[in-house]
Amino acid sequence: DTAVSQTPKYLVTQMGNDKSIKCEQNLGHDTMYWYKQDSKKFLKIMFSYNNKELIINETVPNRFSPKSPDKAHLNLHINSLELGDSAVYFCASSLFLSTDTQYFGPGTRLTVL
Amino acid sequence: QQQVKQSPQSLIVQKGGISIINCAYENTAFDYFPWYQQFPGKGPALLIAIRPDVSEKKEGRFTISFNKSAKQFSLHIMDSQPGDSATYFCAASDMSGAGSYQLTFGKGTKLSVIP
Numbered sequence: 001d002t003a004v005s006q007t008p009k010y011l012v013t014q015m016g017n018d019k020s021i022k023c024e025q026n027l028g029h030d031t032m033y034w035y036k037q038d039s040k041k042f043l044k045i046m047f048s049y050n051n052k053e054l055i056i057n058e059t060v061p062n063r064f065s066p067k068s069p070d071k072a073h074l075n076l077h078i079n080s081l082e083l084g085d086s087a088v089y090f091c092a093s094s095l096f097l098s099t100d101t102q103y104f105g106p107g108t109r110l111t112v113l
Numbered sequence: 114q115q116q117v118k119q120s121p122q123s124l125i126v127q128k129g130g131i132s133i134i135n136c137a138y139e140n141t142a143f144d145y146f147p148w149y150q151q152f153p154g155k156g157p158a159l160l161i162a163i164r165p166d167v168s169e170k171k172e173g174r175f176t177i178s179f180n181k182s183a184k185q186f187s188l189h190i191m192d193s194q195p196g197d198s199a200t201y202f203c204a205a206s207d208m209s210g211a212g213s214y215q216l217t218f219g220k221g222t223k224l225s226v227i228p
Contacts, residue, residue, distance in 0.1 A: 004156070041200055043157070043218040056215055090156050101147055102216060104156030 003027050004105035006091050012111045013081055021076045021108045023091030031055075032074035033092040033102065034066060043090070049074055050096045081112045116140050117205050119219025126226050132190040134222045136203035139184065143205040147216070148177065148188050151200045160201070161188070193226045200224070 004025045013019055025032065033056070034046040048056035049068040063079045074091060091105040118137045126132045136146075147162035163170045163177040163186065170177045176189040190197055203219040 041151075041221045041223075043202060043221075045215060048215065092156075101159040101162060104149075104158065106156050107154075 004091055004093055004103050006089075006105040006108050008108060009106065010109050010111075012113065014113055015081055015083060017081050018077070018079045019081060019110070020078070021089055021091075021110075023074045023076070023105055025072055025091075025093040025103070025105075027093055027103060029093035029095050029103075030071050031094050031096040032068065032071070033094075034074065034076050035090040035092060035104075037088040037090060037107070039087070047074075047076075078110075081110075083112050086110055086112045116217045117203060117219045119203050119222060121222060122220070123223045124225070126190075126193045126224065128193065128195060128226055128228050130193050130226075132193045132197065132224055132226070133187060134201055134203070134224070135185065135187045136205075136219050137183075137185045138205050138217075140205070140207070140217075141184070142207040143217075145206045146177070146179065146186050147204050148175075149202040149204060149218075151202065151221075153199075157202060190224075193224075195226045195228055198224055198226050 007022045031050045033048045035043050037043050046060045047066040051071050052068045065077045068074045088107045088109050090107045092102040094102040116139050120135050148160045149157035150160040151157040161172050161175050163179050165181050174191045179186045200221045200223050202221045204216045206216045
């Protein structure tokens with residue numbers, strides 16, 4: 001009974017391709033996030049959705065487009081992949097405006113060749 | 114602009130010793146300070162968290178010390194064990210305002226506990 005799951009776990013692709021990462025949570029949370037962790041382990045938020053509405057959109061290239069079909073799912077689509085997109089992408093979820101913390105998924109390691 | 118500064122970047126501690134990781138923040142609106150633990154190949158997981166109305170919180174071998182006036186907080190791991198070897202992240206957020214869903218992370222500390 002995984003709380004926050006992501007697919008795929010590993011993604012290897014060529015520059016210029018388009019790829020998607022899927023995330024699902026079964027915690028009943030209403031807010032979901034995408035983080036990028038670079039090779040130096042720095043965690044940076046990219047997007048956040050609350051009840052399917054975008055509430056955080058950090059300075060991220062518009063090649064990255066999140067989509068939330070419902071509050072249990074948040075997918076990340078990346079167009080025209082570049083070498084610098086190689087990183088580990090984490091999905092997380094929480095309750096909005098709550099002292100409860102964010103729960104992270106296992107991550108998707110994206111390698112762009 | 115890094116709003117949460119974490120040190121050291123890496124730490125090596127003997128088994129049974131005390132591991133100490135420090136963080137400093139700039140935004141006085143921050144009022145929730147969690148620590149996350151990340152093992153290789155896994156996502157970060159909440160370890161312990163504190164609100165600024167207390168100066169210390171202890172859970173087992175893990176203690177957060179909080180100094181509001183200095184805008185600093187630290188994680189102490191007592192009787193460190195090889196199984197504690199992981200990367201530790203401090204974080205902060207403003208739980209009261211419109212940005213209360215956003216965690217700002219420190220850059221992480223890689224802890225290695227050697228037998």
